[in-house]
Amino acid sequence: MTEFSIVELRKLHDVACNVARIAGNYLREDQLRRRKVALTTREKLNSVDLVTAADEGVEKIIKDSILKEYPDHAFIGEESYSAGQEKRFLLKDGPTWIVDPIDGTVNMVHMFPMTAISIGFCLESIPTVGVVFAPFLGGQGTLYSAIRHPEGGAWLSEFGPDGPSTPLPLTSPPPPLPADAPKGCLFFGEYGKDRRDSPQSNLTKKAANFVNMATEIGGRGGKGGMVHGIRSLGSSTMDMVYVASGQGDIMFEAGCWEWDVCAGIAILLQTGGIVVDSNPPTDLKDSDPIPMANLGGRRYLAIRACSEDVNGRSPRAQQEALVREVWKRTERLDYQRPV
């Protein structure tokens, strides 16, 4: 196994933060140009999945900068992956960067600021360093990052590269989950790109899941979850970091890919959150511990960090109980990938 010291991880983190800001500035300049010229886009899967020249430009900036510093590391980027024919999960055990140059491309096209550059670094297939930079969120952009290590940490930086950072989770210690969660939780989920009109389509099931989570307790055949709110931002990266930072409680998303969530998962794990499969494993007993999500599994259910509650339940016990409550209220989604 490749060992990285905290000093090496800090350097990796700094490299990633730096390149994220450089790429973010490139996007901000691009947006300034767009105020004069309409953006050229070509359509991928359908009109919901937009690629812009900026996407590819940003991936090149990030890839070149990282491989210049770490020429023997592997690099998986959304744009180069999607352009290829290979759709299997490519992650190996060695040091690997997993990058989405622009998550929330649709938002960027519309100038809605929930767009992020997501730079994750994995060791042994586990997200270990994560940097998520939202260049349009606030005048200086908003950067979430983490180093997973006992001497690491997680931070929110919203005052520019030389400004102060706030440790994450934002509330420290994080509050227990609500006793009757999901009631009282803030829930993040997306409609996604599969827009087929059929009772079994992912759109139909996702929409039903959201209604279940929102409905009063007792409603929807007992599936009503009475969450505080359903939020859809159009960026699974941002959904994940809001839960990682404790600015949301539950992130339920299927259909996205490892580059959308890798960096966010590093932050989530460092703050004390968990991420599992959004479909319950078929052979899981009620008393079994819940395994972590497969990074390449395209289905993610994340729960924020919390502290022991008044009944003495551990954070993990509360988080797993909430996972089971969400599973009860949601239909299985049909996203796979070749193995």
Place this chain on the structure above:
Amino acid sequence: MTEFSIVELRKLHDVACNVARIAGNYLREDQLRRRKVALTTREKLNSVDLVTAADEGVEKIIKDSILKEYPDHAFIGEESYSAGQEKRFLLKDGPTWIVDPIDGTVNMVHMFPMTAISIGFCLESIPTVGVVFAPFLGGQGTLYSAIRHPEGGAWLSEFGPDGPSTPLPLTSPPPPLPADAPKGCLFFGEYGKDRRDSPQSNLTKKAANFVNMATEIGGRGGKGGMVHGIRSLGSSTMDMVYVASGQGDIMFEAGCWEWDVCAGIAILLQTGGIVVDSNPPTDLKDSDPIPMANLGGRRYLAIRACSEDVNGRSPRAQQEALVREVWKRTERLDYQRPV
């Protein structure tokens, strides 16, 4: 009719921006305190409608500051209105401030940054000055504002009170609406507080509306709108300003109140957007011009500013055509108020 010169309106705008920033700083300090103590909340309608001490504190800050400067103006604030028994629409023709001290209270409780202070000023019941400040969005907060006047304007300020502002709409001139809109549009809507499980509940209808807007063209019995995305932020104030600024295309929201949208409507109208009733008027013919929404009507469908399209359609013609396309795809919602 009360006449206000552009000089007087500029002063009103500056007073509103200043008090919004003071109130926003109060909220930021409050959030810093919360990182140590759990917030005290009491529940209003149900757990989705939270009031915090901060809500009432902020309304008092705003009301006192404004009435000190303008003692003979009327003031309608969410908190004082809601505490009373009177639920009718109170707006009179004279100079009137309409204020929501905190829109997106649920978000604020969870520290999700889509929370805004909304300060609107009406003349003859028409929103004339609007200031929306989101104190948690970016390190300096994010401020949208407008003065409705030929010599007025609309601005985004995200670099603090002394930093530069960007004129709105962000893209100038604003692009035409998509030729096959709502396809290609970014759509903002909220699930709201009515969580009853019934086929006729507003939750059920809103969720169906969102699915219609998202589904492929031809789907849902012809109602499929294939929008680029559905966004739910948990703040109708923020939904409205994103459309007002051209960072979104359509805002469809029912159940909120005039203080949630008054300031945003001032910005929307100044940039060239329109706002109409989200329920189609029952006696409206296809050839009739579409009237503006009733400010107190609790149902709002806003469309962003646009330029003449390649077929020579005027902005207004494109906007009204899009309104009719949205009406075709959405069920009527049941929100009323006493008259």
